[in-house]
Amino acid sequence: MNLFKYNGTLYIVPTPIGNLSDITYRALKILKEVDLIACENIKRTNILLEHFNIKNTLISFNKNNEFYKTDNLIQKLKQGKKIALVSNAGTPIINDPGYLLIKKCHIFCIQIIPLPGPCSAITALSASGISTNRFCYEGFLPSKKKIRQNLLHSLRKEKRTIIFCESKYRIIETIKDIINEIGKNRHIVIAREITKKWEIIYGNKAKVMLSWLENNKNIYSKGENIIIINGYKKDKNINISENTINTFQILKNFLSLKQSVLITSKIHKVSKNNLYQYAIKNKEK
Template sequence: MCMSGSENVRKEMDGVLYVVATPIGNLDDLSDRARQTLAKVDLVAAEDTRHSGRLLQHLGLSKQMLALHDHNERARVAGILDALAAGRQVALVSDAGTPLISDPGYLLVREVRAAGYRVSPVPGPCALVAALSVAGLPTDRFLFAGFLPAKRSGRQAALTELAREPATLVFYESPHRIIEFMKDLAEVLGADRECVLGRELTKTFETFYSGRADEVLEQLESDPHGARGEFVVMVRGAAPTPAGEASVLDTDKLLELLIKELPVKKAARIAAEVSGLGKNELYQRALELKDH
């Protein structure tokens, strides 16, 4: 059912959902507006209530809190809509940084907007923007890919799909996978691809590693703290190449990587999804590559 203009105006005057960016490490990065917003809202929807509870305690605030994370977000939407309908003000926060950027909140924001309520951003810290600002890589165009698949085959397939992307690539990665991630990146994108890694941004042990992919991998492996903390991985985009040539090279490279880890049939199916080429054609090509 479509809402009339007056109904939209009425909802605009009711509750508001504030999407509030919180520090990624240094608590002094919380803006005055974010403090004021958290102080005035009636309810805080947090990715982890214990983590955000400590932030509120630091601010001297006591608020009703509601856990909203990847596993319960859909179930929480109705309750938050009820709160907004009652004229309550709600803040959405994640564990660190800006909500929805590799964090929960997409479903909530979409449903709240669809219901006609105001959604207001309270901007602030964001790990990918902070890292890009000091990386020394091109920032006129970048592609944020977030967290890649945890399994090697999926991760390599995703990297292969991005291999010819000319924009600077930005990824998030966890400490227990960063070494394997960098090995795959060097193998798929090339050991000479320029990379910059930011670790523990804004925190006491903030560290940046830079150089060729193989050099950065060596730096990580030689650093006793190299597999600790959260990472932002930034990679220079690919140099322009003829489209036809890139397509042939990418498809073979993708199949070669996949058949190391998977049965030929499954490798062909994944390659077809990534490349848009026919599954039967890729299956035959995979068999040829496997025989060699």
């Protein structure tokens, strides 16, 4: 059964995020063989093509023109053209133009072939030392301070690892916002200039990271940053009110531990298990 109405094919081709050697053989083959390459920035893509001695037709396809150029590309695909979609760096569509084009390819039953390849967020996560089993990607943080703070506040109890992108211009302000909205002791990792000469991946408590950045301003003076935040973990410390403790201690002078816990929990309506754990933890006190 033929799932596609047209012979054209759109290839989603990831390109290196810094080190040109990270390109795949398959990506180079596609870039050579397609009828044209739709790229976010012609100058940037030309640097890549010239490095590998590839000559092909390039057209600009970016956030400023994608709405009116999408229909033009769809027409070419309907005519049977093979088109490669590339961004400035990394995997296209992720924070880059192309969503509308992909959506319309699905609507018109045009074949889409995605190639695997570089992605700064995943590359940074793999080296972060933070849990990779479950994570959420929030893209670039809002540039407006209040909106950014509200977003961070909404994620303060997100249990999954959180990944953001941030520019060099706002990195310190963003770390301050993380401290205020998520917590000064939350572990975070900053990955800067992934795969490039000045690559740095470093993690610590948010308050330590702020001090580190403020004392080493040259560290973030170039390039973009990936910020990875450890997911929320419920505080294991058991908080028991002072009145509850006083009641428990009085009863403990006359009754067994089990009886003291049972009566105290009923008087103050607290969990027997929490009170018992508190008693065991503070036995010597």
